[in-house]
Amino acid sequence: MTTLATGRASDAAARRPAARLRGRRPTVDRPRRSPLLTVLAAVVLVYSLVPLAWLLINATKTQEDLFSSFGLWFGSSFSLWDNITTTLTYDDGVFVRWLLNTVLYVVVGAGGATFLAVLGGYALAKFDFPGKRGVLAVVIGAVAVPGTALAVPTFLMFSQLGITNTPWAVIIPSLISPFGLYLMWTFAAEAVPGELLEAARIDGAGEFRTFFKVSLPLLGPGIVTVLLFTMVATWNNYFLPLIMLRDSTWYPLTLGLNAWNAQAATAGGEAIFNLVITGSLLTILPLVAAFLLLQRYWQSGLAAGSVKE
Structure with a gap:
């Protein structure tokens, strides 16, 4: 009897460390903490937020305070609202x-690129046709080609067509998004079940009705993700408008702010660095608002296809 009790006590003592070990084992709800990753995340956070803080703080300064005060602290006067008013009215309101112009390029260019990416990605994911593997290879290869490498050939082609120095010279190249097409292809392959499409076809729905009524609602997170990527790329586009546009009235914000910044280096030019900084702050606000409002959609869109069942 004593031996049996001793054995049970030994088994219980052996199980207690194992139970504590299982209790400490990382799970999905309680992941393992890594001090190194925490430090790296903090460094990345500081690296990302310091430029935004610098921009916000210096947008409140006058031209004189920009050069007489510390960059990460406020000046002698709070001039944010005056800077915003002057930025919007300077040079007859050219800002x-x-x-x-930027909104036009984003709505037509980024919106059109998203629509074409949705159509093309859905077709690549759910239809079989001759040459499909070749199309996929071209799309993947196009993702690796930087847009700046195609800017000069595009300019030469558009100059022959006579559409340089027009909004179409910026909009038409923006309609092509290989990365958006690839992202929608991978998302549609996982988000739209083939059985659901077959059921819709058996019920007599045509391909267009199946796409708009059945598939399109399921593609919502992917569409928002592609829209955000194309919108940011078009909003921040600088090199393509630089070589395509000569008339400043068609400039996007990127070129316009650069022209303001270059005024100080021209003969008789006026230095308006406070307006450049304030204009930069106004430029990024729509992008920040879009990311904050649509973050739950684009985060789920980025995670699509990461887990294979």
Whole structure:
């Protein structure tokens, strides 16, 4: 009897460390903490937020305070609202014109690129046709080609067509997004079940009705993700408008702010660095708002296809 009790006590003592070890084992709800990763995340956070803090702080300064005060602290006067008013009205309100131009390029260019990527990605994911493997190879190869490498050939081609120095010279190249097409292809392959499409076809729905009524609602997170990527790429596009546009009235915000910044280096030019900084702050606000409002959609879109069942 004593031996049996001793054996049970030994088994219980052996199980207690194992139970504590299992209790400490990382799970999905309680992941393992890594001090190194925490430090790296903090460094990346500081690296990302310091430029935004610098931009916000210096947008509140006058031209004189920019050079007489510390960069990461406020000046002697708070001039944010005056800077915003002057930025919107300077040179007959050309900043507003540049803003409207950028919105035009984003709505038509990024919106069109998203629509074409959705159509092409859905077709590649759910239809079989001759040459499909070749198309996929071309799409993947196009993702690796930087847009700047195609800017000069595109300019030469558009100059022959006579559409340089027009909004179409910026909009038409923006309609092609190989990465957006690839992302929608991988997302549609996982998000739209083939059985659901077959059921819709058996019920007599045509391909267009199946796409718009059945598939399109399921592609929502992927569409938002592609839209954000194409919108940011078009909003921040600099090199393509630089070589395509000569008329400043068609400039986007990127070129317009660069022209303001270069005024100080021209003969008789006026230094307006406070307006450049304030304009830069106004330029990034729509992108920040879009990411914050749509983050739950694009995060789920980026995670699509990461787990294979």
